[in-house]
Amino acid sequence: MDQEEAVTAAVLVIGDEILSGRTKDKNIGFIAEYLTSIGIDLKEVRVVPDEEDEIVAAVNALRVRYTYLFTTGGIGPTHDDITADSIAKAFGVGISEDERAIEEMLTRVSRADLTPARLRMARIPHGADLVRNAVSSAPGFRLDNVIVMAGVPAIMQSMMDYVTPTLRTGKRMLSVSLRADAREGDVAEPFGLLAKAYPDVMMGSYPFNDEHGYNTNLVLRSRDPDRLAAAKAEVEAMLAALPGRAGKIP
Template sequence: MTTSETTSSPVSVTAAILVIGDEILSGRTKDKNIGYIAEYLTNIGIELREVRIVPDVEGEIVAALNALRHRYTYVFTTGGIGPTHDDITADSVAAAFGVSIDHDPRAIAMLAERFPPDQLNEARLRMARIPAGADLIANSVSKAPGFKIGNVHVMAGVPSIMQAMLDVVAPTLQTGVKILSDTVRAGLREGDIGTALAEVAKAHPDVSIGSYPFFSETGPDTNVVVRSRDPEALAAAMAAVKAMIAAEQAKLGA
């Protein structure tokens, strides 16, 4: 991950992911991009706030994209920019922005780096159709580019290609203060600490506190995760959580 050129800002920078494709909704293809993008953005100080999955239907893509791009700093789309008839993301993005779309000479040149002239058929040239005014996102894996228009970054659905594109995009993004996190294993069930944990959360309203149950080798257990952009607030809340856990363990003889 290359982030050395990324600009920083003290304010929160937000993002949404729009996953496009019937194959995701049918379960035929298992999404591997959402978690990767979420972790990537968190690590560079961008807060992912929403994820939507829509079918290969232009009206639904346009409606979702317009809702998200007006609500968040950035939108990242995955899927639907391939060579087949149902890859309609580029056309839908053009419709959302009210611009024309046509074969882009820059994109054709990129495709020509991989395919000889006799293989640049009509289907492959669909991947060179770019909305007017968009900037291209280089693709070091298969050469077919993604593109950026406004605050929307349009990337491939194939994970390895999407990841390569995200590495290209990341240095251009504005970032906010990173959200820090700390975790403590409670050694108790979630129901054992629920009431006391709510009191801790109430006492630290500017910190996010969550409990996540799991089964360990010794039985039911809970991880408590504290998140904040303020390291001092994080430390204070975590100290309170640990004190609460110790008190509840003592009550239950754990």
């Protein structure tokens, strides 16, 4: 693969419990950091309810737009866990109990304990590869560029570790953070000019308040270490030239 080619991804979070606020999502931030660390750019996140039409529409929109689509939630044993069926419908393939998935589950439970509810977790769309997990054994799956994972954070993280060696990755994004010791309003104009001068370096400003008052962190990101270093030097020079770098409300 051309190392300069960007590898992109989206995350689709599935579940009424997320939208209602009963469950607080803990997966998006983990996936975002994980993908950044291996050179995959997370470009979009969506949250949809446990409704087949909504899941199918989102899957079909996102899987053609990005290199990978990661989904979390909706592959458990209950009646409203309909992600696997929805993915099968999105791809126009059948779905049935998969002997490979059953064998995985038998490493944790006896065949007598494979109740109809548990066997729902062995239903895999036809043509999919399993995404194993080291926590509960019930697998996720991968169909083309769609990676379907559990919503339970520990299980999802195990699945990410399993699937990562199979993923295309790009050149890792590098970043530096500079404490401005100035208000965001004081750095906005010169910082904006530098952002235009370095279109290949992503620049963002993030105000915060600490014991010294109001301040700003300036974050620079690029895949090119030389361009990042050059931009960093210019931002540092810009900050050094600012009059009255004080911590006051912008």
